[in-house]
Amino acid sequence: xxxxxxxxxxxxxxxxxxxxxxxxxxxxxxxxxxxxxxxxxxxxxxxxxxxxxxxxxxxxxxxxxxxxxxxxxxxxxxxxxxxxxxxxxxxxxxxxxxxxxxxxxxxxxxxxxxxxxxxxxxxxxxxxxxxxxxxxxxxxxxxxxxxxxxxxxxxxxxxxxxxxxxxxxxxxxxxxxxxxxxxxxxxxxxxxxxxxxxxxxxxxxxxxxxxxxxxxxxxxxxxxxxxxxxxxx
DNA sequence: TGATTGTTTCCTGGTT
DNA sequence: TAACCAGGAAACAATC
Numbered sequence: 187x188x189x190x191x192x193x194x195x196x197x198x199x200x201x202x203x204x205x206x207x208x209x210x211x212x213x214x215x216x217x218x219x220x221x222x223x224x225x226x227x228x229x230x231x232x233x234x235x236x237x238x239x240x241x242x243x244x245x246x247x248x249x250x251x252x253x254x255x256x257x258x259x260x261x262x263x264x265x266x267x268x269x270x271x272x273x274x275x276x277x278x279x280x281x282x283x284x285x286x287x288x289x290x291x292x293x294x295x296x297x298x299x300x301x302x303x304x305x306x307x308x309x310x311x312x313x314x315x316x317x318x319x320x321x322x323x324x325x326x327x328x329x330x331x332x333x334x335x336x337x338x339x340x341x342x343x344x345x346x347x348x349x350x351x352x353x354x355x356x357x358x359x360x361x362x363x364x365x366x367x368x369x370x371x372x373x374x375x376x377x378x379x380x381x382x383x384x385x386x387x388x389x390x391x392x393x394x395x396x397x398x399x400x401x402x403x404x405x406x407x408x409x410x411x412x413x414x415x416x417x418x419x
Numbered sequence: 420t421g422a423t424t425g426t427t428t429c430c431t432g433g434t435t
Numbered sequence: 436t437a438a439c440c441a442g443g444a445a446a447c448a449a450t451c
Binding site: 327328372374376377380381382384385388400402 | 425426427428429434435
């Protein structure tokens with residue numbers, strides 16, 4: 187089977203998520219054959235990695251992210267040893283998860299889904315459901331979006347900065363740019379920092395963020411925010 | 420189909 | 436005076 191290039195795959199994807207029909211209980215994006223990790227773009231590889239970090243409460247600092255600056259085809263060619271070298275003790279888990287995805291019977295699943303009779307969870311293995319969720323931008327919350335920018339400085343063009351990495355204190359460097367990026371993710375061209383910050387303030391009550399006194403553009407992750415700590419286990 | 424959740428939008432008033 | 440902060444209220448879309 188020949189594998190199309192990442193660019194050609196992405197050019198075939200819809201520009202908006204809503205252009206694919208969703209069924210009740212079905213939160214994944216329908217990609218037909220593109221579910222397979224072999225077809226992932228670099229971005230999806232990274233998203234998968236992020237999701238695994240969150241799911242297994244991995245210390246993100248222990249992962250050599252530069253080793254995952256690859257597309258799905260390159261990812262699938264990585265050996266067990268490659269994963270262990272790049273992620274330490276998490277290597278086996280990531281390797282197994284990837285293999286599970288590589289060999290899942292996607293064709294059967296998508297065929298059944300076309301008839302709209304079966305919920306995703308009935309036919310997809312758990313790790314595949316993870317991909318479904320992470321491929322859905324509606325599933326990514328604002329605080330996770332912020333956290334992911336902070337955790338990936340190579341993808342963060344001076345938008346946000348850690349003030350105190352240990353305490354989870356961070357600062358907006360380009361508040362409006364972050365708001366624009368968030369708006370782009372949500373297909374909302376009218377997003378502003380004013381609106382984004384209102385959403386941020388709602389997190390105080392849920393203890394996802396903690397209030398930082400008297401400092402402009404500075405926020406702090408709270409006890410209910412996960413995946414940002416250096417030694418989160 | 421109603422309830423819930425997570426924003427989004429708008430607003431007023433206060434602070435830096 | 437602009438930019439930001441705080442939080443109430445209502446609306447909205449997705450999900451349960």
